[in-house]
Amino acid sequence: MSSPTRAPDPRPARTRAAIYTAARELSSADGEVTVNALTRRAGISRAAFYSHFSGLDELIGQMLHDMFQTVWEEGAAMHRGVASPHERVRSATAVVVxxxxxxxxxxxxxxxxxxxxRTFLALIEMISVRHRHAFDALGEGLPSEVDRMVASDAFAGSQLSLIIRWLDRSEHVVAGGGEPDAAALLESTLRCWPTWYTGLQPGDDFDARGLLEAAxxxxxxxxxxxxG
Incomplete structure (x- = not known):
């Protein structure tokens, strides 16, 4: 007689969720993120933290990986019914922004x-993979002289650099009573990539704000x- 199947232990998932929540709260509150601060905030022991992560480096790497994975999954709906590879590049970039x-x-x-x-390079690679998928969709629209690996890494690096710069500047904008302009981030990202990738010609009118609102x-x- 076979023994009944045991339900998965929910405690590891709860502990991991508590760590994520504590990390988000500490970061959002501009608090110092340390293992001690995280464990106090999450209400867990240091041993429990280290049973899930080797340290803060692995934690932030996993959190960023999960966030970008969510972007790809939730943003897939934006591409439905979009026939042009160029439009898909623009809409995918809008979802990230x-x-x-x-x-x-x-x-x-x-x-x-x-x-x-190493964590930074892993993040670059994760974004780079998405650009290579976009290259595949371009088909013959991808110039023959383009090295897919080099170009995808370059696009991922520029995208991440622009995001980091926008985040840094946004702090000063908010401190001055302003509102950070994410539409400007979207447009500057797309404008820094070549026409064969985005379909945007220099001087083309582009409704970045409308695309961002749709995202x-x-x-x-x-x-x-x-x-639901």
């Missing part, structure tokens, strides 16, 4: 984390469906 805008406070705080060069609507709809 919308997500960054929504999580600006946490991401700004995360910049103060002392994560390693926000898609993300909101996806979350409502997930909660």
């Amino acid at each position: 919308a997500y960054v805008e929504q999580h600006r406070t946490f991401l700004l705080g995360a910049l103060d984390w002392k994560f390693s060069h 926000h609507r898609v993300l909101a709809e996806q979350r409502e469906q997930a909660q």
Whole structure:
């Protein structure tokens, strides 16, 4: 007689969720993120923390990985019915910017984390993979002289650098009573890539704000469906 299947132990998932929540709260509150601060905030022991992560570097790397993975999954709805590879590039970039805008406070705080060069490169690679998927969709529209690996890494690096610069500047804008302009981040990102990738010619009119608003609507709809 076979023994009944045991239900998964929910405690590890709860502990991991508590660590994530504590990290987001400390970062958003501009608090110093240390293992001691995290464990106090999460109400767990140091041993419990280290049973999930080797240290803060692995934690921030996993959190950023999960955030960007969510971007790709929730943003997939933005591409439905979009035939042009160029339009898909623009809409995918808009979803990333919308997500960054929504999580600006946490991401700004995360910049103060002392994560390693290895974690930074892993983040670049994760974004780079998405650009290579976009290259595949371009088909013959991808210039023959373009090295896919080099170009995807360059696009990912420029995208991440622009996000970091926007986050840094946004702190000063908010301190001065202003509102950070995420549409400007979207447009500057797309404008720094070549026409063969985005379909945008120099001087073309481009409604970055409208595209960004559409991305926000898609993300909101996806979350409502997930909660329902």
